[in-house]
Structure formats: C-alpha cells, structure tokens
Amino acid sequence: MSNHLTIATVTETLRFLLDAAITPVLGGVTVSTGKPDAATQGDRTPRVNVFLYQAAHNPHWRGDDLPTRTSEGRLVHRPRAALELHYLISCYGEDATLDDQQLLALVVRTLHTxxxxxxxxxxxxxATHAFLRESNLAGERELVRFTPMQLSLEEMSKLWSVFYLTQYELSAAYAGGPVFIESDDTPISILPVLERNIHVLTVAAPTITGIEPSSGPGLPIVHGVQLVVTGRQLLAPPPRVSQVLVDGTPTAFDAQxxxxxxxxLAVLPTVRVGAHTLQVQHLIPMGRTTQPPPSQPPLHPAFESNLAGFVLQPQLLEPPLLSDVQGTGTSPRSATLHLSVDPPITEDQSATVTLISLADGTTLPPVAIAAGDNPRSVPIQGVPTGDYYVRVTVAGVDSPLTRDAAPNSPTFGLWAGPKVTFA
Known part of the structure; x- marks a missing residue:
C-alpha cells in the first residue's frame, strides 16, 4: 500500500535522482523543490528546481480498485486512488556560459536513461529526511515512471504568466505515474464458499391484478376485513414457498x-391508517443447513410480483354518542361527541371529525380529535338542529359511511350512518 507520504516521496526521489546525476558533471549545482518564483530571486547561480504543479487522476488506473465494498457495505479491500503527477523542471544559470541549457540536457538525459x-x-x-521515514512507496508493485510532456507554447506561457508571475526560465514538463494512495482501513475477511450450487428455475413470477376486501368489490378496507388478492401464479409450486409482504413485512395468508x-389474508392490527403496498414472493430452499435432517435449507427470494397498493380506512367501532347537549328552540346546539376510532389515533397523526347534514348535504367545519385511547370526547359547538352523518378523517383518509341493506326499506342502498341527531 502507499500512504499519505507518497506524493512527497515521489517529489523528493525525483530531486534526489537529478542531484545525483548532475553534481558529478557540474559541481556546485543545487537541485531544489520550491516554487519557480522563489527559486531564482535574482540569483543566477546554476540550479535546477523541481515543482509539482498538478496532481491529476490517472485515466488508465482510475477505478481499478472497484468494487471496494459488498452490497451490504462491508469493506473487501482498501480503496486506492491512482494519480499522475505533473512536474515543471526549471533550469537556472549564467546566460554567458549557457548554464541553463547544460542543466536541461542533463535533466533530459537522466530521466530518459x-x-x-x-x-x-x-x-x-x-533515508535523508526524517519526515519521510514512514513512507512505504518502495513497496509498491507498480513503479513510478516519468515521461516527457509536450506542452505547447501557449500552455507554457500560461504556467509562467498566470501561475508563477515571474520571468520565464528554460523548463521541461514531465508526468510521473502511476502514483497510488491507499486507505488505511482494514478490510473484513470473508470466509470461502463451502458449497457451490446451481439452481435452474423456470420463469414463473407471480402477478397481482387486484386487491379488494372479502366483503365485496368497492367496499372499504378496514381492520377485521379479509383482503382478497387476485392474480396469476400466486401460489408457488413445491418446493417453493409463497410469502405475502405488506409494506415489506411478511404477513400470513390462509393456506387452506x-x-x-x-x-x-387478514390485515394485521399493527397496520396503520393510510396507503400500503402488498407484494407476493416465491421463496426457494437453497444452500445448506446446520441442522440435522429432516430440516430444510434456508429459504431465499426467487421471484417477486409487482407492487400493488391498498388504503386502510379508519372506522367507528360503535355508533357515535352525544352528551351535554345545550341549546333550545332554533338556536344552534353545543354538545360533546363520543367516538371510538379504529385503529386508535396516535400522536403523529392528524385527525378530525366532520358532520354532514342529511337534510341538504351541508358540511360543517371539521373539528380536531386529540390522540389517545378510545373513546375520544370531542366538543362540538354551533350545530343547527337536525340529523348528521359522522365522518372521521385520520391522516387524510376518511372513514366509510354505511348503506341501508334492508331490501324493503324506502332508503335501501342509500347512506344510513353513522349518524347523530341534534334535537
């Protein structure tokens, strides 16, 4: 692996290489790693300056470490970034003796050789720098290779005029790579595969075409009502097993x-008012079990149906009752309305009760219902005398109204309740 000292190690090793090659030929030459504008300061003593002006992603090695994690998010091997370092090597010296040109020739010869x-x-x-002692670049399997970069006159001009704001010196650009920087995270060791199994299955995915209550199409879905799921290939053939998921939670269905x-299937009491999803899965036994026969291998999802939806409505468990009715004659009435709502209203749900006049269909402003156990007592004010349907709304979902089911009744098939009378 290569740690956080890698880039600095490459720069210092490049400086060390050039210094070792130039000093025997031209003695007294200094090889530095400062910025170009700091290297000269008007001094024409022969010198070479190595400056890292860009660290770019290496296009050939980028993404070579992927994937670093499993689908569960476990680290399987260390993430590793691949870089390419761009250096500007500038040469300084007396113009009369062409020191800069001699130095540039030595730089080119050294990096070519x-x-x-x-x-x-x-x-x-x-070894010459204590701050690099922890560097582990020497153990990297890929060697850092330097290649010359062909910068145009415009690119070279921008480097000196925009980046450095100093006079131009004879320079050459080189790219060094690949340079890897690895994370120091510890991967999780994964156990080897015990058995390899091939399961050949015919494509027989279940399909849901409809969801309705057992009481009949178009009737409300409330607690206590069976859900009827219709479709194709819902029941898995052995050894497969069918499973129904409501909001992703396995829910038992009537196998008989x-x-x-x-x-x-029955709607679980834990299902809250509102929209829900339902899906059918086919599970197959696959793998091995640690239990003795006749235990079966663990079940794994093989096929899934489309997602279907249904809305669970709130309902009134008992007819609503009025108490403490106040008001006489034609004046509006005030009273306390007692309601038993299923499922019970929780703190994170907004709930209201609305009165709808049987006489003309006028809807009175909704009144908030506080959360808590049944029955709930709601103060009602300013209600004209008459009969009213009672509708509860929880989390934006209305409770159903019942119909007159007596065939001989003059109001057969019409709304019958729940209702209260303000006399």
Whole structure:
C-alpha cells in the first residue's frame, strides 16, 4: 500500500535522482523543490528546481480498485486512488556560459536513461529526511515512471504568466505515474464458499391484478376485513414457498383457501391508517443447513410480483354518542361527541371529525380529535338542529359511511350512518 507520504516521496526521489546525476558533471549545482518564483530571486547561480504543479487522476488506473465494498457495505479491500503527477523542471544559470541549457540536457538525459523510480532509489532518498521515514512507496508493485510532456507554447506561457508571475526560465514538463494512495482501513475477511450450487428455475413470477376486501368489490378496507388478492401464479409450486409482504413485512395468508389466482389474508392490527403496498414472493430452499435432517435449507427470494397498493380506512367501532347537549328552540346546539376510532389515533397523526347534514348535504367545519385511547370526547359547538352523518378523517383518509341493506326499506342502498341527531 502507499500512504499519505507518497506524493512527497515521489517529489523528493525525483530531486534526489537529478542531484545525483548532475553534481558529478557540474559541481556546485543545487537541485531544489520550491516554487519557480522563489527559486531564482535574482540569483543566477546554476540550479535546477523541481515543482509539482498538478496532481491529476490517472485515466488508465482510475477505478481499478472497484468494487471496494459488498452490497451490504462491508469493506473487501482498501480503496486506492491512482494519480499522475505533473512536474515543471526549471533550469537556472549564467546566460554567458549557457548554464541553463547544460542543466536541461542533463535533466533530459537522466530521466530518459532512468525513467523509473526503483525501490533502492526511493529508500536512498527517504533515508535523508526524517519526515519521510514512514513512507512505504518502495513497496509498491507498480513503479513510478516519468515521461516527457509536450506542452505547447501557449500552455507554457500560461504556467509562467498566470501561475508563477515571474520571468520565464528554460523548463521541461514531465508526468510521473502511476502514483497510488491507499486507505488505511482494514478490510473484513470473508470466509470461502463451502458449497457451490446451481439452481435452474423456470420463469414463473407471480402477478397481482387486484386487491379488494372479502366483503365485496368497492367496499372499504378496514381492520377485521379479509383482503382478497387476485392474480396469476400466486401460489408457488413445491418446493417453493409463497410469502405475502405488506409494506415489506411478511404477513400470513390462509393456506387452506389459497389458489394460484386467489389469496386471502387478514390485515394485521399493527397496520396503520393510510396507503400500503402488498407484494407476493416465491421463496426457494437453497444452500445448506446446520441442522440435522429432516430440516430444510434456508429459504431465499426467487421471484417477486409487482407492487400493488391498498388504503386502510379508519372506522367507528360503535355508533357515535352525544352528551351535554345545550341549546333550545332554533338556536344552534353545543354538545360533546363520543367516538371510538379504529385503529386508535396516535400522536403523529392528524385527525378530525366532520358532520354532514342529511337534510341538504351541508358540511360543517371539521373539528380536531386529540390522540389517545378510545373513546375520544370531542366538543362540538354551533350545530343547527337536525340529523348528521359522522365522518372521521385520520391522516387524510376518511372513514366509510354505511348503506341501508334492508331490501324493503324506502332508503335501501342509500347512506344510513353513522349518524347523530341534534334535537
């Protein structure tokens, strides 16, 4: 692996390489790693300056470490970024003796002859600096290789005029890479596969075409009513097992009445008022079990149906009652309305009760219902005398009204309740 000292180690090793090659030929030459504007300061003493002006992602090695994690988010190997370092190597010296040109020739010759940073060279460069002692670049399997960059006159002008704000000096640009920087996170060791199994299955995914209450199409879905799920290939053939998910939670269905096109299940009491999803899964036994026979291998999802939806409505468990009715004659009445709502209203749900006049269909302003256990007592004020339907709204979902089911009744098929009378 390569740690956070990698870039600094590459720069120092490059400086060390050039210094070792230039000093025997032209003695007294200094090889530095400062910024170009700080390297000269009007001094024409022969020198070479190595400056890292850009660290770019290496296009050939970028993403080579992927994937670093499993689908569960577990780290399987260390993330590793691949970089390419761009250097500007500037040469300084007396113009009369063309020192800068001599130095540039030595730089080009050295990097053409020794383009790679060997482990021995890295170790020698690191040994001269205490702050690089923890560098582990020498153990990297890919050697850092330097190649010349062909910068145009415009690109070179921008480097000196925009970045450095100093006079131009004879320079050459080189790119060094690949340079890897790895995370120091510890991957989780994954156990080897015990068994390899191939399961050949015919494509027989379940399909849901409808959801309705067992009481009949178009009737409300409330607690205590069976859900009827219709579709195709709902019942999985052995050894597969069918499973119904309501909001992703496994929910039991009636295995005695289940068919390939019809499943029945009860709405769990934990299901709250509002919209919900339902899905049918086919599970298959796959893998191995640690239990002795006749235990079966664990079940795994094989096929899933489309997501279907239904809305659970609130309902009044008992007819609403009035108490403490106040008011006489034609004046509006005030009273306390007692309601038993199923499911009970929770703190995070908004709930209101609305009165609808049987005489002309006038709807009175809704009144808030406080959360808590049944029955709930709601103060009602300013209600004209007459009969009213009572409708409860919880989390934006209305409670159903009942119809007159007596065939001989003059109001057969019309709304019958729940209702209260303000006399």
């Amino acid at each position: 020794h383009p790679c940073l060997s482990p021995d060279l890295i170790d020698a460069a690191v 009445t289940a068919t390939d096109t019809r499943l029945e």
